[in-house]
Amino acid sequence: MTQPSSRLVFITFALAFFVILLGAYTRLTDAGLSCPDWPNCYGYMTAPHTDAQLAGAAKQYPMTPVNVKKAWTEMTHRYFAGTEGILILILAISTLFARQYKQLKSSALAITLVALVLVQVMLGMLTVTEKLKPVIVLAHLLTGLSILSLLWWAYVDARWRDQFLARSTRLSRWIGAGLLIVAAQIALGGWVSTHYAGLACVDFPYCNGQLLPNLQWSHLDSDLISIHMLHRIGAFFTACYIGVLSLVLLNNSFLRANGLVLLALIGLQITLGILNIVWLRPVSIALIHQAVAILLLLTVIATLIKSTYFTRKRYV
Helix, strand or coil: CCCCCHHHHHHHHHHHHHHHHHHHHHHHCCCCCCCCCCCCECCECCCCCCHHHHHHHHHHCCCCCCCHHHHHHHHHHHHHHHHHHHHHHHHHHHHHCCCCCCCHHHHHHHHHHHHHHHHHHHHHHHHHHCCCCHHHHHHHHHHHHHHHHHHHHHHHHHHHCCCCCCCCCCCHHHHHHHHHHHHHHHHHHHHHHHCCCCCCCCCCCCECCECCCCCCHHHCCCCHHHHHHHHHHHHHHHHHHHHHHHHHHCCCCCCHHHHHHHHHHHHHHHHHHHHHHHCCCCHHHHHHHHHHHHHHHHHHHHHHHHHHHHHHHHCC
16 A cells, blocks of 8 residues: 555545534534434434425424524535545545555554544534533534644645755744644634624624723633633734734745735734624624634644754754
8 A cells, every 4th residue: 555645635634624614604504403413314314305304303303493404504514524534534544554654653643633533523413412512512623623734734744745955944933832822712713603702792993882891701601792802812912923923934035935824814814803793793704714714724834844844854
């Protein structure tokens, strides 16, 4: 068996990206509990849509009326998520049994991906059975992002492994810190989303007429305004750090392109965040806002890998 194809890695990564956005769309359109059971939907492998299926669903779940459109949204998300899991399993097996690719890092990556997929399946089930409990929904989102990030890391690492000259940069630790900051900010955004706190403040830069409302720091699991404002504060800190990091990267000829992309993404993300508030969170803007957040995360990961390669090859 030969080395896993980078094309397969990219296809799996692209599907994982799509699944995360489809999950966001499911949540934004309130379709997360449109199927009251799991993995079926009202006892069927598809969303009930025929007269007989609708009658059977009404009889079995009389307290949960069928919304066919939302049920199909939920089941479509499950179908694509299942396909992603199968591709990851194929990718992991091909990596573990590749005769010319037995590296500890690659094997660890494959095993970690399989473990995360198993955790994600369990969380997907609990998301339904626990009725969208915020901590479970957030864990589901972060596990999906972890899978996506590892797939992206594997793809970029494979494509760039032998392509750079012996250059060096000492920016890796600062880029790594930026990665943690962006990841934390995405987690805060997920906390806002799972609590439906996006419209807790309906104006900007104020929050319901107050520049800094009274925050209930001891109730960050229930006070919607505090949850919303924590995300805003995190956004300000993230924008400052990534903005300064981008300007520093512009002075490095090999990382200049990464700096430009980061600067553009952080500017776009700030704009989308503001529009989300003043336009009362339209689904399209909210989806783009999440997509750009993910792109920002992936760009920081790519930048970190690139800087690490420069450092390594200096001492080879």
